[in-house]
Amino acid sequence: MNPRIVAALISRYIYLYARSPIRMVEMVFWPMVDILVWGFLTVFLQRNTSGDFPQFITFLLGAMILWDILFRAQQGVAISFLEDVWTRNLINIFVAPVRTAEYLGATFVVGLMRIAVTVTALVLVGWFAYSFNLFVLEWWLLPFFVNLMLFGWSLGIISTALILRWGQAAESLAWAVPFFIQPVVAVFYPVSVLPGWLQPVALALPVTHVFEGMREVMKTGTMDWTSLVWAMALNLVYLALAGALFVWILRFTRSRGLLTKFATQ
Amino acid sequence: MSAAATDEILLEAVELTREFDGVKALDRFSFQLRRGEVLGLLGANGAGKTTAMNCLLGLTLPTSGSLYAFGLELQQHRVAILRKTNFSSSYVSLPGNLKVWQNLLVFARIYGVPQPRRKIDELLERVEVAHLRDRITGQLSAGEATRVNLCKAFLNDPELLMLDEPTASLDPDIADKVRKIIRRARDERQMAILYTSHNMRDIEEVCDRAIFLHKGRIVAEGPPAEIVRRSTEQSLENVFIKIARSGELEDEPASPPVP
Numbered sequence: 001m002n003p004r005i006v007a008a009l010i011s012r013y014i015y016l017y018a019r020s021p022i023r024m025v026e027m028v029f030w031p032m033v034d035i036l037v038w039g040f041l042t043v044f045l046q047r048n049t050s051g052d053f054p055q056f057i058t059f060l061l062g063a064m065i066l067w068d069i070l071f072r073a074q075q076g077v078a079i080s081f082l083e084d085v086w087t088r089n090l091i092n093i094f095v096a097p098v099r100t101a102e103y104l105g106a107t108f109v110v111g112l113m114r115i116a117v118t119v120t121a122l123v124l125v126g127w128f129a130y131s132f133n134l135f136v137l138e139w140w141l142l143p144f145f146v147n148l149m150l151f152g153w154s155l156g157i158i159s160t161a162l163i164l165r166w167g168q169a170a171e172s173l174a175w176a177v178p179f180f181i182q183p184v185v186a187v188f189y190p191v192s193v194l195p196g197w198l199q200p201v202a203l204a205l206p207v208t209h210v211f212e213g214m215r216e217v218m219k220t221g222t223m224d225w226t227s228l229v230w231a232m233a234l235n236l237v238y239l240a241l242a243g244a245l246f247v248w249i250l251r252f253t254r255s256r257g258l259l260t261k262f263a264t265q
Numbered sequence: 266m267s268a269a270a271t272d273e274i275l276l277e278a279v280e281l282t283r284e285f286d287g288v289k290a291l292d293r294f295s296f297q298l299r300r301g302e303v304l305g306l307l308g309a310n311g312a313g314k315t316t317a318m319n320c321l322l323g324l325t326l327p328t329s330g331s332l333y334a335f336g337l338e339l340q341q342h343r344v345a346i347l348r349k350t351n352f353s354s355s356y357v358s359l360p361g362n363l364k365v366w367q368n369l370l371v372f373a374r375i376y377g378v379p380q381p382r383r384k385i386d387e388l389l390e391r392v393e394v395a396h397l398r399d400r401i402t403g404q405l406s407a408g409e410a411t412r413v414n415l416c417k418a419f420l421n422d423p424e425l426l427m428l429d430e431p432t433a434s435l436d437p438d439i440a441d442k443v444r445k446i447i448r449r450a451r452d453e454r455q456m457a458i459l460y461t462s463h464n465m466r467d468i469e470e471v472c473d474r475a476i477f478l479h480k481g482r483i484v485a486e487g488p489p490a491e492i493v494r495r496s497t498e499q500s501l502e503n504v505f506i507k508i509a510r511s512g513e514l515e516d517e518p519a520s521p522p523v524p
Protein backbone atom coordinates (compact mmCIF):
# COMPACT_ATOMS: atom_id res chain seq x y z
CA MET A 1 0.00 0.00 0.00
CA ASN A 2 1.64 3.20 -1.21
CA PRO A 3 0.02 6.32 0.31
CA ARG A 4 1.30 8.48 -2.55
CA ILE A 5 -0.70 6.47 -5.06
CA VAL A 6 -3.81 6.48 -2.89
CA ALA A 7 -3.51 10.26 -2.57
CA ALA A 8 -3.03 10.59 -6.33
CA LEU A 9 -6.20 8.61 -7.01
CA ILE A 10 -8.12 10.65 -4.47
CA SER A 11 -6.93 13.89 -6.08
CA ARG A 12 -8.63 12.77 -9.28
CA TYR A 13 -11.99 12.49 -7.52
CA ILE A 14 -11.45 15.84 -5.85
CA TYR A 15 -10.83 17.50 -9.23
CA LEU A 16 -13.93 15.78 -10.50
CA TYR A 17 -16.18 17.06 -7.72
CA ALA A 18 -14.59 20.50 -7.70
CA ARG A 19 -15.16 20.81 -11.44
CA SER A 20 -18.80 19.82 -11.30
CA PRO A 21 -20.27 20.53 -7.89
CA ILE A 22 -23.61 19.47 -9.37
CA ARG A 23 -22.51 15.92 -8.51
CA MET A 24 -22.92 16.84 -4.86
CA VAL A 25 -26.61 17.54 -5.33
CA GLU A 26 -27.30 13.84 -5.52
CA MET A 27 -25.49 13.34 -2.19
CA VAL A 28 -27.72 15.82 -0.44
CA PHE A 29 -30.98 15.99 -2.36
CA TRP A 30 -32.46 12.49 -1.96
CA PRO A 31 -31.49 12.03 1.67
CA MET A 32 -33.09 15.41 2.41
CA VAL A 33 -36.29 14.47 0.59
CA ASP A 34 -36.39 11.21 2.53
CA ILE A 35 -35.84 12.75 5.90
CA LEU A 36 -38.42 15.48 5.30
CA VAL A 37 -41.17 13.27 3.86
CA TRP A 38 -40.84 10.38 6.29
CA GLY A 39 -40.04 12.64 9.18
CA PHE A 40 -43.18 14.74 8.80
CA LEU A 41 -45.28 11.65 8.16
CA THR A 42 -44.04 10.19 11.41
CA VAL A 43 -44.78 13.41 13.27
CA PHE A 44 -48.29 13.32 11.84
CA LEU A 45 -48.82 9.67 12.79
CA GLN A 46 -47.48 10.26 16.26
CA ARG A 47 -49.93 13.10 16.84
CA ASN A 48 -52.88 11.11 15.61
CA THR A 49 -52.29 7.85 17.40
CA SER A 50 -52.51 7.10 21.08
CA GLY A 51 -48.88 8.12 21.44
CA ASP A 52 -47.55 4.73 22.45
CA PHE A 53 -44.37 5.39 20.56
CA PRO A 54 -42.98 8.58 21.97
CA GLN A 55 -39.60 7.77 20.48
CA PHE A 56 -40.81 6.86 17.05
CA ILE A 57 -39.56 10.00 15.37
CA THR A 58 -36.14 9.78 17.01
CA PHE A 59 -35.83 6.14 15.96
CA LEU A 60 -36.73 7.00 12.42
CA LEU A 61 -34.44 10.00 12.08
CA GLY A 62 -31.55 8.21 13.73
CA ALA A 63 -32.04 5.19 11.50
CA MET A 64 -32.16 7.34 8.38
CA ILE A 65 -28.95 9.14 9.17
CA LEU A 66 -27.11 5.97 10.20
CA TRP A 67 -28.35 4.18 7.09
CA ASP A 68 -26.89 6.94 4.99
CA ILE A 69 -23.48 6.38 6.56
CA LEU A 70 -23.59 2.84 5.21
CA PHE A 71 -25.10 3.84 1.88
CA ARG A 72 -22.64 6.68 1.19
CA ALA A 73 -19.66 4.50 2.09
CA GLN A 74 -20.92 1.92 -0.41
CA GLN A 75 -21.52 4.60 -3.03
CA GLY A 76 -18.04 6.00 -2.56
CA VAL A 77 -16.59 2.70 -3.70
CA ALA A 78 -19.11 1.79 -6.39
CA ILE A 79 -19.59 5.22 -7.97
CA SER A 80 -15.87 5.98 -7.97
CA PHE A 81 -15.32 2.78 -9.92
CA LEU A 82 -18.14 3.68 -12.29
CA GLU A 83 -16.60 7.10 -12.85
CA ASP A 84 -13.53 5.30 -14.16
CA VAL A 85 -15.71 3.10 -16.35
CA TRP A 86 -17.75 6.00 -17.72
CA THR A 87 -14.65 8.04 -18.56
CA ARG A 88 -12.88 5.02 -20.11
CA ASN A 89 -10.06 5.50 -17.65
CA LEU A 90 -9.90 1.95 -16.29
CA ILE A 91 -7.21 0.78 -18.71
CA ASN A 92 -5.02 3.74 -17.80
CA ILE A 93 -5.33 2.69 -14.17
CA PHE A 94 -4.77 -1.00 -14.83
CA VAL A 95 -1.58 -0.36 -16.82
CA ALA A 96 -0.30 1.96 -14.08
CA PRO A 97 1.56 0.58 -11.04
CA VAL A 98 -1.58 0.67 -8.92
CA ARG A 99 -2.35 -2.21 -6.57
CA THR A 100 -5.92 -3.34 -6.02
CA ALA A 101 -5.67 -2.34 -2.35
CA GLU A 102 -4.54 1.17 -3.32
CA TYR A 103 -7.38 1.58 -5.75
CA LEU A 104 -9.97 0.39 -3.24
CA GLY A 105 -8.32 2.42 -0.49
CA ALA A 106 -8.85 5.59 -2.51
CA THR A 107 -12.51 4.77 -3.04
CA PHE A 108 -12.86 4.20 0.72
CA VAL A 109 -11.68 7.74 1.32
CA VAL A 110 -14.09 9.04 -1.30
CA GLY A 111 -16.79 7.19 0.66
CA LEU A 112 -15.73 9.05 3.79
CA MET A 113 -16.01 12.37 1.99
CA ARG A 114 -19.46 11.45 0.72
CA ILE A 115 -20.53 10.52 4.24
CA ALA A 116 -19.28 13.84 5.53
CA VAL A 117 -21.39 15.78 3.02
CA THR A 118 -24.59 13.76 3.40
CA VAL A 119 -24.52 13.27 7.13
CA THR A 120 -23.76 16.93 7.80
CA ALA A 121 -26.78 17.89 5.71
CA LEU A 122 -29.01 15.36 7.46
CA VAL A 123 -27.88 16.27 10.95
CA LEU A 124 -28.67 19.92 10.21
CA VAL A 125 -32.10 19.15 8.74
CA GLY A 126 -32.84 16.82 11.65
CA TRP A 127 -31.98 19.59 14.07
CA PHE A 128 -33.88 22.39 12.41
CA ALA A 129 -36.96 20.47 11.29
CA TYR A 130 -37.43 18.14 14.25
CA SER A 131 -35.06 19.35 16.97
CA PHE A 132 -33.46 15.98 16.59
CA ASN A 133 -29.96 15.69 17.97
CA LEU A 134 -27.95 12.75 16.65
CA PHE A 135 -25.42 13.33 19.40
CA VAL A 136 -27.82 11.94 22.00
CA LEU A 137 -26.04 8.74 20.97
CA GLU A 138 -22.95 10.23 22.58
CA TRP A 139 -19.79 8.17 22.23
CA TRP A 140 -21.77 5.15 21.01
CA LEU A 141 -21.85 7.03 17.75
CA LEU A 142 -18.21 6.18 17.12
CA PRO A 143 -18.49 2.37 17.05
CA PHE A 144 -21.77 2.74 15.13
CA PHE A 145 -20.05 4.87 12.55
CA VAL A 146 -17.07 2.57 12.13
CA ASN A 147 -19.23 -0.52 11.77
CA LEU A 148 -21.57 1.10 9.26
CA MET A 149 -18.70 2.45 7.22
CA LEU A 150 -16.85 -0.87 7.13
CA PHE A 151 -19.94 -2.72 5.98
CA GLY A 152 -20.61 0.01 3.40
CA TRP A 153 -17.11 -0.57 2.04
CA SER A 154 -17.75 -4.31 1.84
CA LEU A 155 -21.00 -3.77 -0.03
CA GLY A 156 -19.23 -1.29 -2.30
CA ILE A 157 -16.54 -3.83 -3.15
CA ILE A 158 -19.19 -6.46 -3.83
CA SER A 159 -21.15 -4.08 -6.09
CA THR A 160 -17.96 -3.23 -7.96
CA ALA A 161 -17.03 -6.88 -8.38
CA LEU A 162 -20.46 -7.65 -9.80
CA ILE A 163 -20.26 -4.74 -12.24
CA LEU A 164 -16.79 -5.89 -13.27
CA ARG A 165 -18.16 -9.36 -13.89
CA TRP A 166 -21.39 -8.49 -15.67
CA GLY A 167 -20.36 -5.29 -17.39
CA GLN A 168 -22.20 -2.04 -17.75
CA ALA A 169 -25.54 -3.85 -17.92
CA ALA A 170 -25.10 -4.38 -14.20
CA GLU A 171 -24.46 -0.73 -13.45
CA SER A 172 -27.67 -0.26 -11.52
CA LEU A 173 -26.29 -2.65 -8.90
CA ALA A 174 -24.21 0.28 -7.73
CA TRP A 175 -27.39 1.70 -6.25
CA ALA A 176 -29.31 -1.51 -5.61
CA VAL A 177 -26.91 -3.67 -3.59
CA PRO A 178 -27.38 -1.95 -0.20
CA PHE A 179 -31.14 -2.28 -0.55
CA PHE A 180 -30.85 -6.05 -0.91
CA ILE A 181 -29.96 -6.18 2.76
CA GLN A 182 -32.03 -3.23 4.01
CA PRO A 183 -35.19 -5.25 4.81
CA VAL A 184 -33.17 -7.71 6.90
CA VAL A 185 -30.83 -5.52 8.93
CA ALA A 186 -33.56 -3.99 11.08
CA VAL A 187 -32.96 -0.37 10.13
CA PHE A 188 -36.42 0.95 10.93
CA TYR A 189 -37.85 -1.85 13.10
CA PRO A 190 -36.44 -4.34 15.59
CA VAL A 191 -35.16 -7.78 14.61
CA SER A 192 -38.00 -9.30 16.66
CA VAL A 193 -40.45 -8.19 13.95
CA LEU A 194 -38.77 -10.47 11.40
CA PRO A 195 -40.01 -14.05 10.95
CA GLY A 196 -38.08 -16.47 13.14
CA TRP A 197 -36.11 -18.07 10.36
CA LEU A 198 -34.86 -14.69 9.14
CA GLN A 199 -33.61 -13.51 12.51
CA PRO A 200 -30.34 -15.49 12.49
CA VAL A 201 -29.64 -14.08 9.03
CA ALA A 202 -30.19 -10.57 10.37
CA LEU A 203 -27.85 -11.17 13.30
CA ALA A 204 -25.16 -12.48 10.98
CA LEU A 205 -25.05 -9.07 9.30
CA PRO A 206 -22.96 -6.64 11.35
CA VAL A 207 -25.05 -3.52 10.90
CA THR A 208 -28.13 -5.17 12.43
CA HIS A 209 -26.34 -4.81 15.75
CA VAL A 210 -25.80 -1.13 15.09
CA PHE A 211 -29.47 -0.39 14.38
CA GLU A 212 -30.64 -2.52 17.32
CA GLY A 213 -28.03 -0.80 19.48
CA MET A 214 -29.13 2.65 18.34
CA ARG A 215 -32.70 2.07 19.54
CA GLU A 216 -31.43 0.59 22.78
CA VAL A 217 -29.23 3.60 23.47
CA MET A 218 -32.04 6.01 22.62
CA LYS A 219 -34.38 4.19 24.98
CA THR A 220 -32.09 3.39 27.88
CA GLY A 221 -28.99 5.50 27.36
CA THR A 222 -26.77 2.43 27.11
CA MET A 223 -26.43 -0.93 25.36
CA ASP A 224 -24.66 -4.24 25.46
CA TRP A 225 -21.25 -3.38 24.02
CA THR A 226 -20.41 -7.02 23.30
CA SER A 227 -22.80 -6.96 20.37
CA LEU A 228 -20.72 -4.17 18.84
CA VAL A 229 -17.57 -6.22 19.27
CA TRP A 230 -19.39 -9.06 17.53
CA ALA A 231 -20.41 -6.65 14.75
CA MET A 232 -16.81 -5.53 14.36
CA ALA A 233 -15.59 -9.10 14.06
CA LEU A 234 -18.28 -9.86 11.49
CA ASN A 235 -17.30 -6.73 9.59
CA LEU A 236 -13.70 -7.81 9.29
CA VAL A 237 -14.83 -11.18 7.96
CA TYR A 238 -17.11 -9.54 5.38
CA LEU A 239 -14.41 -7.11 4.32
CA ALA A 240 -11.96 -9.96 3.80
CA LEU A 241 -14.55 -11.97 1.85
CA ALA A 242 -15.50 -8.98 -0.29
CA GLY A 243 -11.84 -8.32 -1.06
CA ALA A 244 -11.30 -11.97 -1.98
CA LEU A 245 -14.36 -11.88 -4.25
CA PHE A 246 -13.04 -8.77 -5.97
CA VAL A 247 -9.59 -10.26 -6.56
CA TRP A 248 -11.16 -13.48 -7.82
CA ILE A 249 -13.47 -11.67 -10.24
CA LEU A 250 -10.64 -9.44 -11.43
CA ARG A 251 -8.66 -12.53 -12.22
CA PHE A 252 -11.64 -14.09 -13.93
CA THR A 253 -12.20 -11.04 -16.17
CA ARG A 254 -8.50 -11.07 -17.05
CA SER A 255 -8.58 -14.73 -17.90
CA ARG A 256 -11.65 -14.31 -20.08
CA GLY A 257 -10.17 -11.25 -21.78
CA LEU A 258 -13.19 -9.27 -20.60
CA LEU A 259 -11.30 -6.54 -18.83
CA THR A 260 -10.32 -4.67 -21.96
CA LYS A 261 -13.64 -5.25 -23.69
CA PHE A 262 -15.44 -3.89 -20.66
CA ALA A 263 -13.13 -0.93 -20.22
CA THR A 264 -13.22 0.23 -23.82
CA GLN A 265 -16.79 -0.50 -24.83
CA MET B 266 18.16 -2.46 -36.17
CA SER B 267 18.78 1.13 -35.21
CA ALA B 268 22.04 2.41 -33.81
CA ALA B 269 20.23 2.86 -30.52
CA ALA B 270 19.30 -0.78 -30.08
CA THR B 271 21.29 -2.74 -27.52
CA ASP B 272 21.46 -6.41 -26.65
CA GLU B 273 19.46 -5.99 -23.50
CA ILE B 274 16.09 -7.73 -23.82
CA LEU B 275 13.34 -5.71 -22.15
CA LEU B 276 10.31 -7.65 -23.26
CA GLU B 277 9.97 -11.27 -24.19
CA ALA B 278 7.13 -13.61 -25.09
CA VAL B 279 7.73 -17.33 -25.19
CA GLU B 280 5.16 -19.44 -27.00
CA LEU B 281 2.38 -17.05 -26.03
CA THR B 282 -0.97 -18.61 -26.83
CA ARG B 283 -4.35 -17.05 -26.17
CA GLU B 284 -7.58 -18.78 -27.02
CA PHE B 285 -11.04 -17.30 -27.05
CA ASP B 286 -13.77 -19.91 -27.10
CA GLY B 287 -11.45 -22.48 -28.61
CA VAL B 288 -10.18 -20.14 -31.33
CA LYS B 289 -6.54 -19.13 -31.10
CA ALA B 290 -6.14 -15.36 -31.25
CA LEU B 291 -2.43 -15.95 -30.61
CA ASP B 292 -0.71 -19.19 -31.44
CA ARG B 293 2.72 -19.86 -29.91
CA PHE B 294 3.78 -16.30 -30.51
CA SER B 295 7.41 -15.67 -29.48
CA PHE B 296 9.48 -12.54 -29.80
CA GLN B 297 12.04 -10.38 -28.04
CA LEU B 298 12.20 -6.62 -27.82
CA ARG B 299 15.51 -4.92 -27.03
CA ARG B 300 16.28 -1.65 -25.35
CA GLY B 301 16.39 1.12 -27.95
CA GLU B 302 14.40 -0.85 -30.51
CA VAL B 303 11.03 -0.13 -32.10
CA LEU B 304 9.19 -3.30 -33.02
CA GLY B 305 6.12 -3.10 -35.21
CA LEU B 306 3.28 -5.59 -34.98
CA LEU B 307 1.44 -5.86 -38.26
CA GLY B 308 -1.46 -7.85 -39.51
CA ALA B 309 -5.02 -7.73 -40.73
CA ASN B 310 -7.94 -6.87 -38.48
CA GLY B 311 -8.26 -9.66 -35.95
CA ALA B 312 -4.71 -10.95 -36.49
CA GLY B 313 -4.04 -10.76 -32.74
CA LYS B 314 -2.08 -7.53 -32.31
CA THR B 315 -4.22 -6.01 -29.59
CA THR B 316 -4.55 -9.36 -27.86
CA ALA B 317 -0.75 -9.63 -27.77
CA MET B 318 -0.43 -6.16 -26.29
CA ASN B 319 -3.15 -6.82 -23.73
CA CYS B 320 -1.35 -9.97 -22.62
CA LEU B 321 1.94 -8.08 -22.42
CA LEU B 322 0.29 -5.42 -20.25
CA GLY B 323 -1.23 -8.04 -17.95
CA LEU B 324 -4.77 -6.99 -18.91
CA THR B 325 -5.51 -10.40 -20.39
CA LEU B 326 -4.05 -13.64 -19.08
CA PRO B 327 -2.42 -15.97 -21.61
CA THR B 328 -3.90 -19.40 -22.14
CA SER B 329 -0.35 -20.70 -22.13
CA GLY B 330 3.18 -19.46 -22.62
CA SER B 331 5.43 -17.17 -20.62
CA LEU B 332 5.92 -13.43 -20.60
CA TYR B 333 8.84 -11.48 -19.21
CA ALA B 334 9.60 -7.80 -18.91
CA PHE B 335 12.97 -6.56 -17.63
CA GLY B 336 13.76 -10.23 -17.08
CA LEU B 337 10.90 -10.60 -14.58
CA GLU B 338 7.86 -12.81 -14.91
CA LEU B 339 4.98 -10.55 -15.83
CA GLN B 340 2.16 -11.50 -13.46
CA GLN B 341 4.37 -11.94 -10.42
CA HIS B 342 6.11 -8.59 -10.80
CA ARG B 343 3.24 -6.63 -12.30
CA VAL B 344 3.65 -3.45 -10.27
CA ALA B 345 7.45 -3.30 -10.49
CA ILE B 346 7.24 -3.74 -14.26
CA LEU B 347 4.44 -1.22 -14.75
CA ARG B 348 6.48 1.47 -12.98
CA LYS B 349 8.93 1.39 -15.88
CA THR B 350 6.36 0.81 -18.59
CA ASN B 351 3.62 2.83 -20.20
CA PHE B 352 0.90 2.43 -22.76
CA SER B 353 -1.22 4.51 -25.03
CA SER B 354 -3.82 3.71 -27.61
CA SER B 355 -6.38 5.47 -29.70
CA TYR B 356 -9.13 3.46 -28.00
CA VAL B 357 -8.21 4.50 -24.46
CA SER B 358 -8.78 8.05 -23.30
CA LEU B 359 -8.07 10.20 -20.31
CA PRO B 360 -11.18 11.25 -18.37
CA GLY B 361 -13.04 13.73 -20.53
CA ASN B 362 -14.44 15.68 -17.61
CA LEU B 363 -11.10 16.96 -16.28
CA LYS B 364 -8.73 19.53 -17.68
CA VAL B 365 -5.68 18.28 -19.52
CA TRP B 366 -3.28 19.37 -16.79
CA GLN B 367 -5.44 17.82 -14.08
CA ASN B 368 -5.46 14.45 -15.80
CA LEU B 369 -1.74 14.55 -16.39
CA LEU B 370 -1.06 15.65 -12.83
CA VAL B 371 -3.08 12.75 -11.42
CA PHE B 372 -1.04 10.27 -13.46
CA ALA B 373 2.21 12.07 -12.70
CA ARG B 374 1.43 11.59 -9.01
CA ILE B 375 0.51 7.94 -9.55
CA TYR B 376 3.85 7.37 -11.27
CA GLY B 377 5.66 9.41 -8.63
CA VAL B 378 7.14 11.86 -11.13
CA PRO B 379 9.44 14.36 -9.41
CA GLN B 380 8.48 17.99 -10.12
CA PRO B 381 5.31 16.86 -11.90
CA ARG B 382 4.15 20.28 -13.12
CA ARG B 383 7.42 21.01 -14.81
CA LYS B 384 7.47 17.60 -16.40
CA ILE B 385 3.93 18.08 -17.73
CA ASP B 386 4.76 21.44 -19.29
CA GLU B 387 7.89 19.99 -20.84
CA LEU B 388 5.99 17.03 -22.33
CA LEU B 389 3.12 19.15 -23.65
CA GLU B 390 5.78 21.29 -25.27
CA ARG B 391 7.49 18.25 -26.73
CA VAL B 392 4.34 17.01 -28.49
CA GLU B 393 3.40 20.59 -29.44
CA VAL B 394 0.17 20.88 -27.49
CA ALA B 395 1.22 23.30 -24.75
CA HIS B 396 -1.75 25.49 -25.67
CA LEU B 397 -4.15 22.70 -24.65
CA ARG B 398 -2.98 22.65 -21.05
CA ASP B 399 -6.10 24.26 -19.60
CA ARG B 400 -8.64 22.73 -21.96
CA ILE B 401 -11.28 20.16 -20.97
CA THR B 402 -9.93 16.80 -22.14
CA GLY B 403 -13.27 15.68 -23.54
CA GLN B 404 -13.38 18.64 -25.91
CA LEU B 405 -10.12 17.85 -27.68
CA SER B 406 -10.07 16.67 -31.27
CA ALA B 407 -8.92 13.11 -31.95
CA GLY B 408 -5.45 14.27 -32.93
CA GLU B 409 -5.12 16.54 -29.91
CA ALA B 410 -6.32 13.79 -27.57
CA THR B 411 -3.83 11.34 -29.07
CA ARG B 412 -0.96 13.67 -28.35
CA VAL B 413 -2.15 14.36 -24.82
CA ASN B 414 -2.39 10.58 -24.34
CA LEU B 415 1.19 10.35 -25.52
CA CYS B 416 2.16 12.85 -22.82
CA LYS B 417 0.58 10.52 -20.27
CA ALA B 418 2.57 7.65 -21.76
CA PHE B 419 5.84 9.60 -21.43
CA LEU B 420 5.21 10.86 -17.89
CA ASN B 421 7.26 8.22 -16.11
CA ASP B 422 10.05 8.23 -18.73
CA PRO B 423 9.19 4.60 -19.46
CA GLU B 424 11.91 2.23 -20.55
CA LEU B 425 9.27 0.15 -22.26
CA LEU B 426 6.44 1.72 -24.22
CA MET B 427 3.52 -0.02 -25.89
CA LEU B 428 1.45 1.85 -28.42
CA ASP B 429 -1.65 0.35 -30.00
CA GLU B 430 -2.47 2.22 -33.19
CA PRO B 431 -1.28 5.59 -31.90
CA THR B 432 -1.65 7.20 -35.32
CA ALA B 433 -5.18 5.99 -36.08
CA SER B 434 -7.41 8.93 -37.00
CA LEU B 435 -4.54 11.41 -37.24
CA ASP B 436 -4.07 13.71 -40.21
CA PRO B 437 -0.85 13.12 -42.19
CA ASP B 438 0.85 16.13 -40.66
CA ILE B 439 0.17 15.13 -37.07
CA ALA B 440 0.90 11.48 -37.83
CA ASP B 441 4.28 12.58 -39.11
CA LYS B 442 4.88 14.55 -35.91
CA VAL B 443 3.91 11.56 -33.79
CA ARG B 444 6.37 9.38 -35.71
CA LYS B 445 9.10 11.91 -35.02
CA ILE B 446 8.25 11.95 -31.33
CA ILE B 447 8.47 8.18 -31.20
CA ARG B 448 11.79 8.09 -33.04
CA ARG B 449 13.17 10.73 -30.69
CA ALA B 450 12.06 8.72 -27.67
CA ARG B 451 13.96 5.74 -29.05
CA ASP B 452 17.08 7.64 -30.05
CA GLU B 453 17.43 9.97 -27.10
CA ARG B 454 16.03 7.82 -24.32
CA GLN B 455 16.73 4.36 -25.60
CA MET B 456 13.12 3.37 -25.12
CA ALA B 457 12.02 -0.04 -26.25
CA ILE B 458 8.79 0.43 -28.14
CA LEU B 459 6.19 -2.07 -29.28
CA TYR B 460 4.02 -0.53 -31.91
CA THR B 461 0.96 -1.53 -33.91
CA SER B 462 -0.32 0.30 -36.91
CA HIS B 463 -2.22 -0.22 -40.13
CA ASN B 464 -0.25 2.56 -41.70
CA MET B 465 2.68 1.10 -43.66
CA ARG B 466 4.41 4.45 -43.73
CA ASP B 467 4.47 4.37 -39.92
CA ILE B 468 6.10 1.01 -39.95
CA GLU B 469 8.67 1.90 -42.60
CA GLU B 470 9.64 5.15 -40.94
CA VAL B 471 9.54 4.16 -37.30
CA CYS B 472 10.14 0.45 -36.86
CA ASP B 473 13.54 -1.15 -36.75
CA ARG B 474 11.89 -4.49 -37.07
CA ALA B 475 8.40 -5.71 -37.89
CA ILE B 476 6.47 -8.87 -37.19
CA PHE B 477 3.60 -9.86 -39.45
CA LEU B 478 0.89 -11.78 -37.67
CA HIS B 479 -1.76 -13.81 -39.37
CA LYS B 480 -4.37 -15.57 -37.24
CA GLY B 481 -2.08 -15.27 -34.26
CA ARG B 482 1.00 -16.71 -35.93
CA ILE B 483 4.15 -15.04 -37.14
CA VAL B 484 4.33 -15.23 -40.92
CA ALA B 485 7.17 -12.80 -41.54
CA GLU B 486 9.72 -11.02 -39.43
CA GLY B 487 12.61 -8.64 -39.95
CA PRO B 488 13.46 -5.04 -40.80
CA PRO B 489 10.60 -3.72 -42.98
CA ALA B 490 12.81 -3.10 -46.02
CA GLU B 491 14.27 -6.57 -45.74
CA ILE B 492 10.83 -8.20 -45.55
CA VAL B 493 9.95 -6.51 -48.82
CA ARG B 494 13.26 -7.48 -50.41
CA ARG B 495 12.86 -11.13 -49.45
CA SER B 496 9.38 -11.24 -50.94
CA THR B 497 8.24 -11.03 -54.54
CA GLU B 498 6.29 -7.88 -53.69
CA GLN B 499 7.18 -4.29 -54.50
CA SER B 500 6.16 -2.61 -51.24
CA LEU B 501 5.33 -3.25 -47.63
CA GLU B 502 1.72 -2.44 -48.41
CA ASN B 503 1.64 -5.23 -51.00
CA VAL B 504 3.30 -7.62 -48.58
CA PHE B 505 0.58 -6.78 -46.07
CA ILE B 506 -2.19 -7.43 -48.60
CA LYS B 507 -0.57 -10.65 -49.72
CA ILE B 508 -0.34 -11.95 -46.17
CA ALA B 509 -3.83 -10.80 -45.26
CA ARG B 510 -5.30 -12.66 -48.23
CA SER B 511 -3.22 -15.80 -48.46
CA GLY B 512 -1.96 -16.09 -44.90
CA GLU B 513 1.65 -16.48 -46.03
CA LEU B 514 4.52 -14.76 -47.72
CA GLU B 515 6.34 -16.89 -50.23
CA ASP B 516 9.91 -16.15 -49.35
CA GLU B 517 10.66 -19.82 -49.82
CA PRO B 518 9.71 -21.66 -52.99
CA ALA B 519 6.07 -22.63 -52.81
CA SER B 520 5.41 -26.29 -52.21
CA PRO B 521 4.37 -28.12 -55.38
CA PRO B 522 0.63 -28.17 -55.96
CA VAL B 523 -1.16 -31.22 -54.68
CA PRO B 524 -2.20 -33.29 -57.68
Ligand SMILES: Nc1ncnc2c1ncn2[C@@H]1O[C@H](COP(=O)(O)OP(=O)(O)OP(=O)(O)O)[C@@H](O)[C@H]1O
Pocket residue numbers: 256257258261285286290308309310311312313314315316317
Ligand atom coordinates in the same frame (compact mmCIF):
# COMPACT_ATOMS: atom_id res chain seq x y z
N1 LIG C 1 -12.33 -10.87 -25.16
C1 LIG C 1 -12.45 -11.53 -26.30
N2 LIG C 1 -13.36 -12.52 -26.41
C2 LIG C 1 -13.48 -13.23 -27.55
N3 LIG C 1 -12.72 -13.03 -28.64
C3 LIG C 1 -11.79 -12.07 -28.60
C4 LIG C 1 -11.60 -11.26 -27.43
N4 LIG C 1 -10.61 -10.38 -27.69
C5 LIG C 1 -10.20 -10.63 -28.94
N5 LIG C 1 -10.90 -11.63 -29.50
C6 LIG C 1 -10.71 -12.19 -30.84
O1 LIG C 1 -9.32 -12.43 -31.03
C7 LIG C 1 -8.94 -12.12 -32.36
C8 LIG C 1 -7.78 -11.13 -32.36
O2 LIG C 1 -8.28 -9.85 -31.97
P1 LIG C 1 -7.34 -8.59 -31.77
O3 LIG C 1 -8.17 -7.51 -31.17
O4 LIG C 1 -6.12 -9.00 -31.08
O5 LIG C 1 -6.99 -8.23 -33.29
P2 LIG C 1 -6.12 -7.04 -33.84
O6 LIG C 1 -4.99 -7.66 -34.58
O7 LIG C 1 -5.79 -6.06 -32.80
O8 LIG C 1 -7.13 -6.41 -34.89
P3 LIG C 1 -7.41 -4.88 -35.30
O9 LIG C 1 -6.45 -4.58 -36.40
O10 LIG C 1 -8.80 -4.93 -35.83
O11 LIG C 1 -7.24 -4.03 -34.11
C9 LIG C 1 -10.18 -11.63 -33.06
O12 LIG C 1 -10.72 -12.69 -33.80
C10 LIG C 1 -11.10 -11.22 -31.92
O13 LIG C 1 -12.45 -11.39 -32.28
Ligand SMILES: [Mg+2]
Pocket residue numbers: 314315316
Ligand atom coordinates in the same frame (compact mmCIF):
# COMPACT_ATOMS: atom_id res chain seq x y z
MG1 LIG D 1 -6.27 -4.03 -32.44
